[in-house]
Amino acid sequence: MDRLEEFKQFAIELAQKGGEMMLEANSKQLGVDTKQHRTDFVTIYDRAIEKYIFDSLKERYPNHRFIGEESAGANNRLESNDPTWIVDPIDGTSNFVHGYPLCCVSIALAIDRQMVVGVTNAPFLKKMYTAVKGGGSYCNGEPIYVSRNVRRIEDAMILLEANYDPRDSDSRRHVFDSLLWKCQSVRHIGSACVCMAMIAEGVAEIFLHHNLCIWDMAAGYVLITEAGGQVCQYNGKPFDPHSGSCMGAANDELIRLTEEVTKNGY
Structure with missing residues (x-):
């Protein structure tokens, strides 16, 4: 240490x-x-x-x-x-x-x-x-610490970073539409590292991105997990810094619910 x-x-x-x-x-x-x-x-x-x-x-x-x-x-x-x-x-x-x-x-x-x-x-x-x-x-x-009291997507603020590749527009639209009308609010920050720091700080409850590089999420992984949160891939599989896929959330329940809502996208 x-x-x-x-x-x-x-x-x-x-x-x-x-x-x-x-x-x-x-x-x-x-x-x-x-x-x-x-x-x-x-x-x-x-x-x-x-x-x-x-x-x-x-x-x-x-x-x-x-x-x-x-x-x-x-x-x-x-x-x-x-x-x-x-x-x-x-x-x-x-x-x-x-x-x-x-x-x-x-x-x-x-x-x-x-x-x-x-x-x-x-x-x-x-x-x-x-x-x-x-x-x-x-x-x-x-x-x-991550947000401690939010257990439902309806109560969550989601930081959803878009990918600018038009080839992904259909799956991206599905994820956005699935969450936009269900959660409390969606924000597009423009920096994955800032987003993950905000999850660690309890400002928002869920972060989603499917096209990241290792440097976009390496520090954020430590910040969120040490703040009591969870980080995994979009499909719920264990965190892999080379997968491009990242979901960070305040707790396991939000991970499960978000995966369920977005399972047909990305």
Whole structure:
């Protein structure tokens, strides 16, 4: 546990610096480019923050492994038991480009292929979320917990992130329609990492996304589970950071009910 706390504290330092770089960004000089499609943005700050974080980690822990959104390429799978750092330098880059504050720096650590440290810094919200396996979840140093009293979808706020691939429109529409008229409210945040932090904090009760990468959910997995919540795949199968599918919820009952409602989609 002492070593995990050491790793967490260093991740906090790096996420704090990454957040400062986001806050200092010149909106006129973001160097915006696109990756896989027209809404998949990358900026010079994504690349600069990832480089800073990885350079710092490699200097401190030269024998560790590293997976980052902007540098992973085909090396985007957790295939070693060695300590592996997983970094999303800016999750919610589209939000960042538009000056929308729901974006963050996300850093996770896996050991023996298990997520054990999660740090998410949302600098525009002034919130630093941290968690260590077996040590609980925190926001700005204060303990946080998932929503404790909601057991029905009708009472839940759902964070439902859309995928922009038109080939998925039918199944996506089914899931949205199934939940929209049943739950209390639906929100589209634009950052999976922020969404998962909000579930851990008890702001909302259910998070759904079916097209994520490992860096989108690694830190959030630790945050939610250490806050007392549950994380699995869309179909209820155990969490797999390579499946692309993620459902996070405050409790098992909401997992079961959501799976039941959306079983014909995604």
